[in-house]
Amino acid sequence: xxxxxxxxxxxxxxxxxxxxxxxxxxxxxxxxxxxxxxxxxxxxxxxxxxxxxxxxxxxxxxxxxxxxxxxxxxxxxxxxxxxxxxxxxxxxxxxxxxxxxxxxxxxxxxxxxxxxxxxxxxxxxxxxxxxxxxxxxxxxxxxxxxxxxxxxxxxxxxxxxxxxxxxxxxxxxxxxxxxxxxxxxxxxxxxxxxxxxxxxxxxxxxxxxxxxxxxxxxxxxxxxxxxxxxxxxxxxxxxxxxxxxxxxxxxxxxxxxxxxxxxxxxxxxxxxxxxxxxxxxxxxxxxxxxxxxxxxx
Amino acid sequence: xxxxxxxxxxxxxxxxxxxxxxxxxxxxxxxxxxxxxxxxxxxxxxxxxxxxxxxxxxxxxxxxxxxxxxxxxxxxxxxxxxxxxxxxxxxxxxxxxxxxxxxxxxxxxxxxxxxxxxxxxxxxxxxxxxxxxxxxxxxxxxxxxxxxxxxxxxxxxxxxxxxxxxxxxxxxxxxxxxxxxxxxxxxxxxxxxxxxxxxxxxxxxxxxxxxxxx
Numbered sequence: 211x212x213x214x215x216x217x218x219x220x221x222x223x224x225x226x227x228x229x230x231x232x233x234x235x236x237x238x239x240x241x242x243x244x245x246x247x248x249x250x251x252x253x254x255x256x257x258x259x260x261x262x263x264x265x266x267x268x269x270x271x272x273x274x275x276x277x278x279x280x281x282x283x284x285x286x287x288x289x290x291x292x293x294x295x296x297x298x299x300x301x302x303x304x305x306x307x308x309x310x311x312x313x314x315x316x317x318x319x320x321x322x323x324x325x326x327x328x329x330x331x332x333x334x335x336x337x338x339x340x341x342x343x344x345x346x347x348x349x350x351x352x353x354x355x356x357x358x359x360x361x362x363x364x365x366x367x368x369x370x371x372x373x374x375x376x377x378x379x380x381x382x383x384x385x386x387x388x389x390x391x392x393x394x395x396x397x398x399x400x401x402x403x404x405x406x407x408x409x410x411x412x413x414x415x416x417x418x419x420x421x422x423x424x425x426x427x428x429x430x431x432x433x434x435x436x437x438x439x440x441x442x443x444x445x446x447x448x449x450x451x452x453x454x455x456x457x458x459x460x461x462x463x464x465x466x467x468x469x470x471x472x473x474x475x476x477x478x479x480x481x482x483x484x485x486x487x488x489x490x491x492x493x494x495x496x497x498x499x500x501x502x503x504x505x506x507x
Numbered sequence: 508x509x510x511x512x513x514x515x516x517x518x519x520x521x522x523x524x525x526x527x528x529x530x531x532x533x534x535x536x537x538x539x540x541x542x543x544x545x546x547x548x549x550x551x552x553x554x555x556x557x558x559x560x561x562x563x564x565x566x567x568x569x570x571x572x573x574x575x576x577x578x579x580x581x582x583x584x585x586x587x588x589x590x591x592x593x594x595x596x597x598x599x600x601x602x603x604x605x606x607x608x609x610x611x612x613x614x615x616x617x618x619x620x621x622x623x624x625x626x627x628x629x630x631x632x633x634x635x636x637x638x639x640x641x642x643x644x645x646x647x648x649x650x651x652x653x654x655x656x657x658x659x660x661x662x663x664x665x666x667x668x669x670x671x672x673x674x675x676x677x678x679x680x681x682x683x684x685x686x687x688x689x690x691x692x693x694x695x696x697x698x699x700x701x702x703x704x705x706x707x708x709x710x711x712x713x714x715x716x717x718x719x720x721x
Contacts, residue, residue: 241580243573306519385715392717433689438712441653445716460642484581494582494641 213247213352214503215345216418217374221397222390223361226380226423228256229469230495231358233488236478237496239312244353244500247298249345250318251278251366256473257358258317261302263476270299270317277319278341282366285340286325286332294347303477310478314352322366329365337365338405342373363397371401372408376418376503383422383435383462388442391420399451417452419502421495422462436462455506459498463491570626571617577630578613586637592616599632600625652687659705660713671702681705 218227231248238244250257259267271277280292299315301308329337345355357370371377377398381387395417402415409415420439426432439458446452463469464487472482479488530537577583587595589604592612596602602619606612620626662670675681678698685693685701690708692701713719 237580241576243576307517385711388715389717396718430689430691434708437653437689438715440649441657441712442716444650444653445657445718449718480581485584486581489581490585491582493580494586497582497637497641 211353212349213245213355214376215342215349215355215357215374216376216378216503217357217359217370218378218380218421219357219359219367219370219394219398220379220381220391221362221367221394222382222387225361225382225387226421226463227361228252228260228358229473230378230380230421230423230463231356232257232260232473233469233478233480233492234496234499235313235354235356236310236480237493238354238500239310240480241493242496242500243312245312245314245351247314247316247348247352247355248302249278249316249341249355249357251322251341251370252318252358252360253320253323254360255318255320255322258315260473260476261313261315261478262299262304262317266299266304267317271319274319274321277317277322279319279322279325281344282322282325282329282340282369285334285337285343286328292344294344298348303481309481322360326364326366329369336408338368338372339408341366341369345373363394368401371398371415372405375413375415376506377416378419378421378459378499379417380421380423381439382424383432383439385431385435385438387435388438391439392442392446395446395451413507416456417446418456418506419499420456420458422458424465425462426465432462453506455502457502459495459502461491461494461498463488463495466491568623568626570623570630571620574620574626574630574633575617577633578617582641583633583637584609586640587633591636591640592633595629595632595636599628649687652684655684656688656705656709657713657716657719660709660711661719667706675702 218231220227235246235248239246248257248261255267258271262270274280275291275293276297278297280297281294284290284292294316297316299317301311302313302315303309329340334340341357349355357374359367359370379391379394381391398417402409420443422436422439425436436458443452443456443458447454447456466479466486466488468483468486469479469488472479472488475482479486479492483489578587589607589609589612592609593604596604596616596619600619602615604612604615606615616629620629659667659670675684675698678701681698681701682693684690685705688705688708690701690704692704696704
């Protein structure tokens with residue numbers, strides 16, 4: 211069966227997109243026996259550097275053809291240098307042996323930032339389809355392909371929206387984040403309307419879930435923020451801007467210093483500190499994530 | 508030291524091959540009690556590693572591996588305590604777990620999963636129990652109460668006052684609305700103060716949702 215492609219998106223930065231992709235991906239591979247590919251689409255390459263040491267990353271990306279930038283470059287320039295087989299890093303993190311054998315990574319590089327302009331300037335047809343067209347080659351090899359998206363809605367992000375079967379929106383439960391989520395869902399809904407003709411023969415994509423990040427149970431402002439999101443989700447469902455099954459996944463991810471530490475050690479939190487709140491929350495979230503995606507046909 | 512690339516062959520295999528080749532080459536001059544002791548130590552370590560390798564690579568039923576993975580997951584370790592595991596063992600396989608220690612109880616449970624069918628049964632009951640603990644059944648109409656907050660947020664002073672006097676005549680109903688919407692003070696504030704708090708939150712929320720402004 212073809213992989214479920216899931217984009218983690220929100221054009222607000224610092225909402226936990228990368229942390230969700232890396233840690234959820236690790237839990238799905240480690241505890242759910244799923245084959246997972248993490249695709250890093252952020253020029254900051256945070257997911258790549260979370261799952262690879264600096265030396266490993268430099269070694270791998272020394273040849274530019276082994277990052278997602280080349281994937282886009284090939285379409286823009288009409289070249290054929292990107293080889294997905296060589297670009298995918300298998301079994302990350304790696305220390306002597308792969309620590310999570312079923313977790314793979316397609317890394318990003320900083321030059322992805324230049325790709326944005328080039329995609330916009332390119333005269334290629336259907337520039338939002340580049341990523342999907344390249345991922346088709348590996349769809350049968352994975353259960354989940356998780357896309358770590360940049361915090362905007364430009365060309366690369368639109369490629370992710372097109373490539374995805376489902377969109378998951380990470381959210382920080384505070385007053386300022388709510389209207390951002392609403393604007394984002396409007397953008398996605400408009401985009402899907404525009405490209406409806408290009409989606410034939412595929413599972414109908416949509417926003418399937420929200421994830422609450424940086425949650426602090428003792429602060430009422432966060433409880434209120436989650437409640438606001440639940441109410442907004444009800445409204446968006448009724449308005450048809452998200453899937454009718456879309457909901458806020460449980461549990462919310464508590465703020466946890468171990469998660470930040472794990473990034474510095476280039477490890478998912480389940481390998482850094484298995485007993486931490488971060489490890490407990492992400493592994494519980496992985497349960498709900500699989501339940502939710504299975505419920506959406 | 509430079510870390511090995513994930514794409515390269517396992518460095519330990521190369522290290523062992525190179526060591527074996529060196530031992531073969533330098534065998535004649537090697538000797539003496541210290542060398543013998545070092546060889547015994549290395550040999551014991553290799554035996555241990557080989558035994559470990561056997562347990563990792565042995566062909567176990569997929570259901571048992573799945574149960575093992577499930578029980579090792581951090582949320583399961585934090586969520587399913589000894590009484591839970593005891594209940595799971597009893598419900599799934601009619602077994603009474605003897606241990607009161609969590610790690611031992613987990614081992615007992617795994618030991619009880621002798622066949623794939625038993626492992627599946629245990630897994631099913633354990634998942635069910637964890638889901639129940641993670642999300643207790645909701646007794647109130649949460650969605651209705653949330654929609655009510657949004658509706659109240661859209662009322663002017665006069666209408667809000669009317670709603671307060673007619674629909675929220677007792678503290679229980681005001682509290683239910685506040686609790687469902689995570690409004691602080693549901694347990695300690697009097698009816699009027701709590702209502703004021705609800706109005707503030709309701710108006711704040713309504714003003715923050717763009718598509719209600721059109």
